[in-house]
Amino acid sequence: MYTRKVGFYVRQNFKSCLCIRLKHSPSSKKPDNYYDPDAVNENPLHRCKRFFKRDLQEIARLFNDPFGQYQDDKIFPKTVDVMIIGGGVIGSSIAYWLQNKCRDGLTIAVVEKDLSVNKTVMTAEEYAKASTVLSCGGIREQFSLIENIKLSKFSAEFLRDIKDYLSIPGQHPPEINFNPSGYLFLATKNGADTMLENHEVQKESGANVELLSQDLLKKRFPWLNVDDIELGSLGKLNSGWFDPWSLLNALRKKAISLGTYYIEAEVLDFGFKIDTSISAEEDPNKEYEGINSIKVKLADGKIQQLTFGICIIAAGAESGNIAQMAKVGTGKGFLATPLPVEPRKRFVYYCHAPKGPALSPMVIDPSGVYFRPDSFDNHYLCGKSPKDSEEPDSSNLDVDHDFFEKEIWPHLAHRVPAFEEIKVKSSWAGYYDYNWYDQNAIVGPHPSYFNLFFATGFSGHGIQQAPAIGRAMMEMITESGYNSIDLTRLGFSRLIAEQPLYEKNIV
Template sequence: MLRRALRLRLGPCLSGRGLGTYRRGSTLDWDGKVSEIKKKIQSIFPGGAWNPLYDTSHLPPERSDVVIVGGGVLGLSVAYWLKRLEKQQGAIRVLVVERDHTYARASTVLSVGGIRQQFSLPQNVQLSLFSAEFLRNINEYLAVVDDPPLDLQFNPSGYLLLASEEGAAIMERNVKMQRQEGAKVCLMSPEQLQKKFPWINTEGVALASYGLENEGWFDPWCLLQGLRRKLQSMGVLFCQGEVTRFISSSSHMETASGEQLTLKRIHEVHVKMDHSQEFQPVECAIVVNAAGAWSGQIAELAGVGNGPPGTMQGTKLPVEPRKSRYVYLWHCPQGPGLEAPLVADSSGAYFRREGLGNNYLGSCSPTEEEEPDPGNLEVDYDFFQEKVWPRLAQRVPAFETLKVRSAWAGYYDYNTFDQNGVVGPHPLVINMYFATGFSGHGLQQAPAVGRAVAEMVLEGHFQTINLSPFLFSRFYFGEKAQEHCIL
């Protein structure tokens, strides 16, 4: 809107050359013209007091081939792979819209930064194996000329999952599948566990699984900033604002069973600028919904789920914000040493080391009844005292003397249907794609998920990893891709 107004108001300042003589939607032409406008204004108004009025660098472009809603690590990964896999360099124009560029409440930076292959679904094992390779070779993927290399501070200490008698058989089946997919995981008896990690109390433990390679934890903030830096070098555009509306067209078709379907295609995205009541329209060909905990709301804006219940038209995206497990940081001088992996107890409690000074991060998965209010990010310290600490101290006796130093909470993009990711296109809003719903393991799988979405956009099908079980259509057909190893 501002740009259109500028065309009308500044024509005389351009020595008779209207903006209409420049190709609409060209960033280079527009930036050059804005620079010329600034010089004219400065010559007319000494001191350049009018410069802020005409600074449009914060505005989104009028057109973009792909608009990605959500600038967390999943959205950035999609943008990266779209640019990396495009057949002709510079052919695809990508815009990332993010509400908060400080990422103060982002799920990415409020996580514990873990990566593992110990899942119950083959697809999740494959995703994490691909992502582990990406993280281990991060500077081969995200290096920028003349910029320092990234240091993810990857700590390959592995995950140690503990099972009770009741869960031992399931753990054995999972490990067999994980090995078949190429993960390096071993099973340990209580005696072997006690010998390798003498600080563990093995009471109630029937079996343990231990990741030998490609498991551990890393710095999420470094990955996020590394992706942003790389994308800027690749020409990806960024905009701080909130998507408030989609403009779409509709067509109708009838299925073989006689069901009437309405197909939608999004043509325009309205972005409400930060600290402003105005919006900027962006014409686009593709929209990627990577809005994390708020992706369900973005889907509703596009008309997803607004039809009769029980129909594809009425099937909603079942992703909602959940307040992630509170993460507590504590100090324990006699706690486990540098060899300690990330330990996930059968009781739901987990912990890992944080740095070299006998500090630890951890928490406990709440029950459905204990799920905290997602309306705020306040921390419940009583939850630690009553639910977390007793379980930690039972498994690691040294934790009897721990002292909590700080804590925080973040949001999960929680998939209420099967706690698993949603990847690929919507069947009826035909140019909206999803990268959301990972319920806590999106960070570690983001490099692989971004590639999968880019493959679907560019080629029309998954190539590297077949993620068909993660398509949106499963919600209509009731086909759960249930992931049981959720921490």
């Protein structure tokens, strides 16, 4: 635990993180629109000049780019208040929530290595390996942990009201094709007790779920073979799927329209700085070595240093590697514990079955195989997470076609007789941002650095949690802690305390 020599705990009051940064800006040169709460004695004429300049810039921008569509990728600040590493759905959601709350009061940059020149209209070449755009876009409230249930519940509400949240004046409102057709988990006799336990937690947390006996399943879904099924859990209003690409696009566009910078660059390293104004509680003579910058490689190959007040690692499957650049996992004390997030390859198969059900929820078979309709013309998406001992090589995104034949097709054909004729039409692979410690998100501050935060390790349920995670990070950074959903248990501290937090309903 580190304290400021000025006498207050850094870690106990996260609002103070922001105040500390504002007082101890890493750069003496502040942006023109920099809001300095300490500058009460500033000459009023200087203050007017400072704000006037910003307004004139804004008017000029309105003339050149009335819809706020374009961002000059060459112009970005070298010093920002909040630096977000990773511009996928998680990083973009955090940027949106923070910028929406603080407006001009915070300079926020998202560093993303996989962008194209035009920052607002996403192209197929962008985000080529990002989990976000390779995901199936499923959302459900059927989890075993209250935190996960509440995160998805809020996210579903956000998706329903997305036009209120993310519309930009003068532009078409965002459309993410939210399809609440439901989520159906099936349990054999072995899994029925766990399903019942989870159901209790879900109901207590306000989830919209219903338990279905074998008879009810037969009546509701006559195309399903439930001979070996004891119980089903059907997620209703807040469960289904949506288009992940469109959600990312909408969050990013909105964040940009509010003032967030997206910088096309790859993070290569962190910059460290001894801060003599902070001392360790247990040993006041121990020096505090903090992080205050990143070294990045820009799109044109130039190496640049970018300085920040607060840094958030939201780099998906790469988060473990990025954290290591900040000595997380290679240092001493709390820094000896690594961020347990790594890429794990998952295959998705796009199939056609002429006699398959036209309307179906996302179905999760007891074998772990999942499927859902991808349109109403008998096309389906399906997949399965492999056993730990059979994890595929994650050095490339090649698809294993035998995996479908051996591990998926037999279960599909057993569960839905009409799927005996199912044929794969195309397929892809993507990376889960897999938390090998307990397969749950790692969200919140690092205990050693007062200005380093994580939002990663979602292990297959990150898309659906993104809107709520963005709000939670905004609260953590600007409101002294979580106010809407308490995510303390999902913090990095559980790794140090060796208290894994297992989620029983991982797909």
